[in-house]
Amino acid sequence: MLVLFSIPFSCVDLEEVTPGSLTAISLYKTQDDLDAASVGLYRPLFGGYEAFDFDWPIVMTGGGEDVDSQAGIFSPFDELRAEAGSGSISTMWKALYKSINNANNIIGNVDNVPGSEERDRVEGQARFVRALDYFYLTRWFGEIQLITFENQSNAGDVVQSEVSEIYDLIVSDLQMAEELLPVSFSETSVRPTQGAAKGLLSKVYLTMAGWPLNLGSQYYGLARDKAAELISGSLSGIYSLEADFADLWDGDNKFSNTEFIFIFHGISANGTTNASHHHIASRPPTDGGWGDWYSEERFLNAFPDGPRKDASFRLTFSNGTDWSVNNVPGGGPGQPFTAKYRNPGGDCGFDDVGCPEHGDGFFPVLRYADVLLIYAEAANQAEGGPAVGAYEALNQVRRRAAGLDPDIPDAGVDLSGLSFTEFDEAVLDERNWELAFEANRWFDLIRRELVEAVNGNFHVGVTRDDYLLPKPALQVSLSDGLTQNPGY
């Protein structure tokens, strides 16, 4: 009883105390803090249906022939009539900027910790991830706000930058990452390596050579040289094509395959937070999935037959029906489905019908086949025609696609004797098929200004304005420095 009345004499404190939460004041001071912060770079980009673990990046590149969706929230991308209010757009925008700011906090605070290899590795990862974030942002949205540690505190007022300034930061970040990152981490690590930085930089140069900067042959040369470092240069032998194309898509092989240069991956054990969801979202409903998106009939028809096609598509469903007989969710005519993400490993196998919603799968951001094709395209462009190295790079991908040993020339599969234009077209086609459903084709179409040619007769009212997506309407209204893209 007396205790009750004596409570007040302790006198409650009006200072805000949050015993269970971290505050900014005490963090980013030690190597341990930086290590934890390095993990924080990736979480915004994968897990919780928030970014690359789910449909968003795939449907937002649905303007390519590879991806189609009838779902009300996704179909506008496929039909090149995206809306500024789209939840897909605002979700990816948020994820990318969250990751950028987490990177900025590392980059701006590294000097709090004495220099060491560990510190460099954290900084290298931060610079790689920031470059990757901006690379996606500017390819989707064009001019956006360039936020660094220096202007982070008044980020809302920052005026959007020219695309060239954004690429300047991307290039400088990747160049530093090349220096700071090791050739490899542990066997099961998915951290970006030196190879990832170089590979991504070659893709950045390739993109800078085309639309919208159109920097042309000089940058094709830079792209070729950077790609060459992984093929025949300092990192030669680290990456190679996986012998069987189908093995690439086995989730249990995500750490052991030799082709992945940078991936995001999930684990199901932690619920939705760290799980991948492509295996369920891309599975047809008849196979127990959601059928959020699928492919287009025109793409299936154009796709050359072979083991690669077999591993890329799901054409007969588990109940034995053919894709063309079924209806897609939403009721449209049947469509071919992708097979690439069906097998996340763990508890969900390729042919299982009832798979858990949360998977151990992955999303490939950069793999060696991409680098080979970057080399082939860039070399042809830089040199005005295909040289031996360009042919070999392209043909290696073609041989593997046909189920052959990539390193052994095969007259039946290998291309030769092509003109500059023929070779260029062949590489772009090969990229379309090889990298289908990996959020690649759309970016190829815009950088090579092929959107009208490919989609002009397929969708209504295709214009140059469709090259960029609308920026999220709410973000444009919140930031004076952000201007909506033309046509939206």
Add this chain to the structure above:
Amino acid sequence: MKSILLILKIMVPKLLMFISLIGCFKAASQTFVSGTIYDDTGEALIGATIQVKGTTEGTVSDYEGKFILQAQPEDVLVISFIGFVTQEIRVGQQAQITVTMLSDIEALEEIVVVGYGTQRKRDVTGAVASLKPKDIQSLPVSRTDRALQGRIAGVNIQNDNAAPNSETRIRIRGSNSLLGNNNPLIVIDGFQDGRLNMVHADDIASIEVLKDASSLAIYGSKGANGAVLITTKSGTKKEKGLKFTYSNYFARHEIRNKLDILNAAQYAKRQNQDAAELGGIQPFTEAEITSFAANGGTDWQDEIFTEAWAINHHISLNGSGERINYFLSGDFLDQDGIVLGSEFRRYAIRANMGYELTEKLKLDLNSHISKTEDSPVTLNTFSGENSGSPINSALLWSPTDPVFTDKANREYTLPGYDTDVGPLTDYNPVALAAEPIRDFNQLSSLINANLSYKLLEGLSVNIRGAIRLIDEENNEFINNRPTQIENSETASIQNSRNVFTQTSYLINYTNEFGGAHSLNFTGLYEEQFGEFNSSWMGARGFISDAVSYNNLGLGQDQFPLSSDRTRRSLRSYMTRINYVFRGKYLFTFTSRWDGSSVFGENNKWAFFPSGALGWNVGNEPFIQDNLDFISLFKIRVSYGLTGSQAIPPGGSIGLIGDDFTYPLDGNIVSPGIGLADRASNPNLKWETTEQFNAGVDMELLAGRFNVTADYYVKKTRDLLFERPVPEATGSSTQFVNVGAMQNKGIELYIEGTPVDKEVNWTTGLTFARNRNEVLELIDGNEELPIGSVGFPGFDNFIWVQVGQPIGQFRGAQFAGIWQAGEAGEAALYGAIPGSPKGVDVNGDTVINQDDVVILGNSQPDFAYGWNNNIRYRNFDLNVFIQGVRGIRKLNLSQLQLLRGTGKDLLDRWTPTNTNTDVPSRIGEATYGIPNSDRYIEDASYLRVKNISLGYSFPEELLSGLGLETARIYISAYNVFTITDYTGYDPESTNSDKDFNSGVDLATFPEQKIYTIGLNVTF
């Protein structure tokens, strides 16, 4: 009351002499009877009226309580006095009669609990409504919150979901806050963190609802949403010795309204027709359809809804000793939910003790302990694999599928059983209801002690110390029977503890001086402290269901642990002055200062003043002389500020997110940190509500008719808003104080006893109209999308707009179906005949966000209640009608039915069936406009909330059994409803946020309840 006594003291002796003299001149043949009248404390009762029944003979007791009058032995004396129960005594042979008068419970209503004290009703200047306990207890519900529905004008109670342990939405005078809390403050015996569902209705002595600023400003930053003050019973001094009460009821709950769904044969035909339309394979053969027609299929609603029984027992004993009084009670409730697998049990004990330690020192110790065991079924979610909503699934599942493939081994049919129809991603409704084990156990204890010391006449101090502990253990074991996915069993345990302490130091001074002045001063210093901590652990993949959630170590994958701890504290000063001049002019001034830990660094202290004036017009001579049927006529005006500090702990400071985990180095999760979604704001503060109130109280014919009317205007500014900040900052939102909202309304309460003969009929009518209006939004915005419907395709469906009430729906307008003759026009919209047609507002041949219009809002126009008690001899009848008008709801169960098994699907558009609102299969699927007004419905309703009939056994029968009173009753609750709403219930909603309260995702449906019960005292 005191003044009446004073008058009586002076007048009575004179009258007595006069009456006695008259008596002396009466005929000498009469017998004289004399006696003494005492009140229940043993004091002589002066001025009681003693009358010979059926005659005009009478007298009043003198200053010693004595009386004398002439009566025959067969006469009956009727003894009455204001505030006491009238008694009838047969004269018989006794010459000397001693009568002890008992205080009338009704008389207690003259005193009103006003927070930190009590006041005479006559002197109250604020808008305070009292509820008589007998009104609540006539309802067969053990939950006080449900019992309050429709009883008090301006208090709107909505049964959002009707699971046995669900929360109700209580709103006093509308919603003040957009994102903050709109729940009223619940004060139980002075303790400020009460919960209504933890007080048994039979333990309540009085309920007061404070509605205006003058009565609420004393609660400062916790007062903006109104307050419900509950006073629990204490031991009475009526009799020395014990008094027991026992009550119980048995109730049968059944679903109020099942939705219309297809039977198996209809469904199979429908699927075949759909398939024919789409050009696919026919899922069912004619033979199968014939067989379904003959043998039926599965009615999934019948499978998951059951009739449920509730049993409630309540026992109490109360009494008093020399210096002690006590009220002890215990109750037990066992209630099954009408959805398979849901159950709720509660055991509670209350001990209210009062000790007079010395003449001047008094201790009151109220304690309450309860244990609850809740087994809910998860609802309001759509997917969730093994733990999805059974109700949602029941609207989608094919009636052609059986429940089990092997009943003995509890093997359920899976999605797509036998055919590819029915949902493929929602699981068996029966499995979802019956299989998950959820045991949510709560132990709650409250000790609330008050020590009062009388320093001098009129001057007293009080110290209240209270501590409340809630321990919760939420256990779940979700097996994999619904999905049959290997290793998908999950088990988890969440432990949490919620401690709240309150200490109040109160000084009170009362004096009456100069004959005309009455003054009351209250001063307060108070501290409140709350701490919440919780921990969660879970695992997945169990080889056996045998251990349930009791051995998480057996799980293959351990989920990462999580735990948290938050604190909040509040320090306050308060003063209140009540001044009454000549009993006619009333003044109240209050002020409160609150300092709170959750306020931002730059805004630690808040000030809340209020003032009120009252004028007892009825006490003016021009009323008293000319209109003597008016016994009370009071005009009240008040104005003041109250606040809401519904800021979560840590809301003002920038936190670092610790949930940035990622499997960076293999198949294990690495811990990570990053910017939290919410940015800091050191200026964060309370929401301020400024309220003006004008009201009238009138009592006619000595209280036989009462009318109370109030008009109020509330403006809430500095609304707590989670403002979106540019994502470029790395954060998404920030708590800020911007914007304003207004609630304006009228309330009317009429109560009376129109018939008071052999049949006694009392009736009470409440009416309240509240108009909510958003006055200002952040950054000068005129409108903003807010919240989420929780259903794909309904992005930006709910808005707030300046000048409009919250909860506004916006979407396209559904204009029926494109007909065959309109094919050309339909094609412009990419549609075909059979597709739903939208209204193309801007005529650009695209239905998109430019065609969105306002589709109404979810705020009611007005609410009303009509309560009737009729007594005839030993019978009593209660009829309670209650309703709401002008409320609109988004009925998503209708949408689910049209995707699943709704009977409306029989009426699909075809080239030959054109007069319909249901699109063709292809039309619906390919060209659907989900975010339209197609599913918005008027959810106004009028319902007979309760009818109960009671019978009290006659005394002569009971005395032989040693009983004092005994009553049995039967009742029907929600027995009759008039509404156009086609969902489960017009009151249902899913969201705890008021702007989202118009969204109904097929929640736990409201029920009809049939009850039989018994009340006994002895």
